[in-house]
Amino acid sequence: MGSGMPIANISNKLTTLTSLTIRKISGLVSLPEGMLKNNKNLTYLGIGDCQELTRIASPDVVCSCALLESVRISNCPILAYLPDGLLTTSLKKLVVQNCNGIQLLPVTQALPSLCKLEITGCQELSSLPSGLDYYISLQELAISNCDMLTSVLIHSPPSLRKLSIFCCNRKPESVPSLLDFTCLRELIIADSPGLTSLPIRLESCSSLEVLKISKLPNVESIPSLDNLTNLHELKIFCCDGLKSLPNGLAITSCLTHLKTLEIGGFWKELDSFPAFQVTSQLETLKLWGWPKLKSLPEQIQHLTSLTCLEVESFDGMEALPEWLRNLTSLKYLDIRGCKNMMYLPTLEAMQCLTKLKRIFILACPLLKERCNKENGSEWPKISHIPLIEDKCWCGELIEEKVSLPHSLQPTAYSLQLNLFHFLLSNEIRLASEQVEPVKDLHKLHQWIENQGLIQTAGTNAPRPNGGALEFF
Structure with missing residues (x-):
């Protein structure tokens, strides 16, 4: 919509709204007074891509939104603050995305119903709302690309189940602790060059089921995983400073429930893949390589329950190993970004993979050419596979x-x-x-x-x- 004036013209006629979404209105500085004041049953408010918006509404108007359950504000670059009255006791979900002007979230009362808080791309935000540990219903907290936010985990909401931290580009003032995150089920920390270490007491999160650590170039070690016996999905990849895997995965594995594992992309000077041990019941495995590696880790040949194997960025490897034939449960084989890969296992070995349904080859120019249906030397090895993809x-x-x-x-x-x-x-x-x-x-x-x-x-x-x- 081109101008904010049509909204002002019709706002007094709208009195029964329960959901309101406003997007791409040029010239809109503030919502018309009647828009919120006259719709006391409003439960959802979404505002996005309003480049001139400086405030939502006056405080007395916002206070009339007592039934709000979900608020999403995105791409309003000069919006300076969220009015306190917008954050009601009935609020269940608050998402603030790409609002560079917001410096703080003025929460002056407990938010007992808040289940999800997501803050993304708020470059001037310097702190999270105080009293997060009193948000008794908060289950999901996601923080991304907030460069002025120098301390993230200063609170431990008692019910928090999922914590995501992305794009932390500045080093935190202090190393946070996960000691009291007793209900945490999923932890994701990714794309954060500012982090030099992970939160301490990770091992105390014994309820964790999903742990994803990726693209942390300045992290050199990961705490022990020995106590995380409930993990069923673990990802540690593209951490350039990492030279070894943590206890619990490196020598003997206590991760008896693990079904999905993604690891690799570590210190580029390593000549071999760091030692790791996992349960034979593992179903999905992705391995990231680096230029010095010339082969896959041999221990994976014993993972007889594996149904999905993906290898990526093994530039030094020219052929997949013959022992691949041992993975008799394999259904999906993905090979990505292995620029010097030329050979699959022998025809006999490939025919042992009787359950293989799909092979996917991407950004492997030499192998792709050899798997050409018309005249490729590797084609007979895969011609029996139902689905072959190279794009x-x-x-x-x-x-x-x-x-x-x-x-x-x-x-x-x-x-x-x-x-x-x-x-x-x-x-x-x-x-x-x-x-x-x-x-x-x-x-x-x-x-x-x-x-x-x-x-x-x-x-x-x-x-x-x-x-x-x-x-x-």
Whole structure:
């Protein structure tokens, strides 16, 4: 919408709203007084991409929103603050994204209903709301790209189950502690060059089920994982300063429930992969290499329950090992970014993988050429596999796995979205003329938008390109 004036003209006529979304209105400095004051049953408020917005509304007007349950404010660069009255006792979800002018969140009362707090891209924010440990319902806290925020984990909300920290570019003033995070189920720390160490007392989080540590170039060690016996998903990758794996994974493994493991991308001077031991019940394994590695770690040949194996960035490796034949449960094999890879295991070894449904080769130019259907020397080794892919069309939903509505799960699966690798591989390709249209794709796009996620590209019909969608 071009101007804020039409909103002022109609605001007095709206009195029964329960949900209000305002986006891309130029010239809007503040919401019209009647917009919030006259809609006392408002439970959702979303404001986005309003470049001139300096305040939401006057304090006395905002106080009328006593039933608000969800607030999302995004891409309002000169918005200076959130009014205290907007943060009501009924508030369950607060998301603030890319509001560079906000320096603090003025919470003067307890928020007993708040379940999720997400703060992203608020460059001037210097501290989190005080009293987080009194937010008895807070289950999810996500902090990303807030460079002035020099202390994150100064509170321990008693009910917190998921903690995510991304894009921490400055070194914290103090090393935080996880001692009292007794209910924490998922911890993600990623893309943070400012961190030189992980929070202390990680080992005390015995309830952790998911731990993801990635892209921390200045972290040189990781605390022991011995006590994290409930972990079923563990990821430690692209940490350039790491020379060894932590106790609990390095020599003897206490992680008896582990089903998914992603490790590698460590100190580039290591000549071999750090020792690790995992339960034979592991189902999914991804290994990141580095130029000096010439082979895969041999211990993985004993992981007979493995159904998915992915190897990436093993530039020094020319061939996959013959012992791959031992992975008789393998269904999916992905090979990515191995620029000198030329050979698969022998035909006999590949035929031992009777359950293999798909092989995916991306950014491996030599291997791709040898697997050419027309005259490739490696083609006979894979010709029996039902699905062979060598292009990343638009790939899996980004690394953060999102729970899709049940009705959309088949759609998401057939799309095989992998936006993460699509963007990072620098191999953006045109979609094939033979791509089949996917039924109800528009529903998936709508669901993604409702979740506040970013869409990059999509199509619902065969055509030369994927049809770039608007970034928002």
